Amino acid sequence: MARIEADDLRKVFRRPDKGPGLAGSLRHLVDRRYTEKAAVDGISLRVEAGEAVAYVGPNGAGKSTTVKLLTGILVPTSGEVRVNGIVPHRHRIENARNIGVVFGQRTSLWWDLPVRDSLELLRDMHGLGAAEYRTNLDRLVEMLGIGDILSSTARRLSLGQRMRADLAAALLHDPPIVYLDEPTIGLDIEVKDRLRAFLRQVVADGTTLLLTTHDLGDIEDVCSRLVIIDRGRIVHDGGLRQVIETYARERVMHADLATRPASLAGIATRLAGATVTEERDGLALAVAFDPLAHTAGDVLTAIQSEVDVVDLRIEEPAIEDVVRRMYAGQLATGPDAPPAS
């Protein structure tokens, strides 16, 4: 039996159909019109034990709504959902024992309580024994590095600290299924890396993970399967590497320069297929290239042989770009294809 089973899941929201401005609002008082919008429109999904699924899509695609249906927060308009064999919205309390949830935008900690008190309340709600709690907490404290924030109230934590404390809260009862909604949003690189290492460990321990994110790095580091959703429907479900290699190949190297170069043509001729553009009024440049055609080292060598580089960074494509390209039909499928922009 799959850990998560969803069949033809739909969730329709009814929104008041108001004209613009105050006049529109007043008119709605007497002439009530609504439009129905399917935020999730027939999603079927099976996730097995120990699988890590990245659930991605543009803003408003229905990612969070799906997570809220799978966690039992929302009641589906139609379709079936079972998590660990339980219908989540009918048996919320039983379901809650099997799952851990983190909403990146919202904390599940008690705002005015020290983190430790929040965790102890959750311990009691989950009915964990003293020994089990100690073991789990020690492990989480060590892996997440939150030993020094346990006595701070949630309101005093920085975003990165709060996110780690929230993860500890979600995983305290060692749930077989974990949902993370934008877990790395707004975090700096160091904290992100730490969280990803932690998530890899959790998955290696056999936990089923469903992760919604905008960050391609989260997906590459943690997940083996990628589900892309747009306008409430699944548009891709499969291996991750394949998608990235097909749709998200292009990298952009940005270099800050010491002096304005006379011409960028030299770089372009050294790198066949790459696009070189001027940035910051000539004091920087960007090279868009295909990593299968040129390594980052090649690109850097080509730039350095023409100009003096002060600083550089490499930009990876965001998942939004991938989805946008899938729709726009500008998919670069071979090394010779022109880079999409």
Place this chain on the structure above:
Amino acid sequence: MRRNIWLYRRCLGAQLRATLEYEGDFWIMSVAALLTQGMGIVFLWAIFRTIPQINGWRFWDVVLIYSLVALTEGIAVLLAQGAWSMAVTVNLGGLDTVLVRPFSPLLQVLSSQIGMNGLGNLALGGSLFVAALRHAGTSWTPARIATAALVLACAPLVKIGLNVLTNCSAFWLKTPWSMFPFAFHTLGELARYPISIYGVVVRVILSVVLPYAFMSYFPATAVLSLGSAPWLGLLTPVAAAWCLVLGRWAFRRGLLRYESAGN
């Protein structure tokens, strides 16, 4: 059941600890509670100075009803103030985290706030209750003590149930304000006075439809053996059960249409 009560106490205890972070709020709210209830008493006293009896009710009888309002309100505020947070919790999406914890969502919501100003209500209500009984010259038989204990225990549950019921409007009204349930709370204020002074419609509303009168008037008639049917006050437990069932029903209906917030 025992687990639920224990967890409820745990949650309230946590709120108490959180509330103590803001000591100033506690004192201000307590003074506000005392002032609000105290002004009502001044008003009553002013009326009874000119009119010694209203519909057969003397000043101290009415003070007893009044004290029951303060007591039940005090307990409801102290133990289940979370009902008033529903407009915010439901419409700003805070219910999400509540729904993924393994403890009854309704009990979590109710225990999510502790109204320390309830202590002010309780202090005032308690003193008025004792004073009113003394002046009413009631003789204390065991039966009367049992009656008083029963109605005092159940009257707050009436208010808590009605608070849940009216605040569940948050699932239907999409504003984070509690205006609508507060309107009913204000309607319930009518039950501060002997409801026999109102017309039949108001009486039916206050005793059957939204039985606010069971938090004060009917219990008072039972304790004092006053009015035409003091036995009605013994129905307080029934009214309490009915209000709690209604509240729970509304909450469940609400959860079916809960839409969370954002995406």
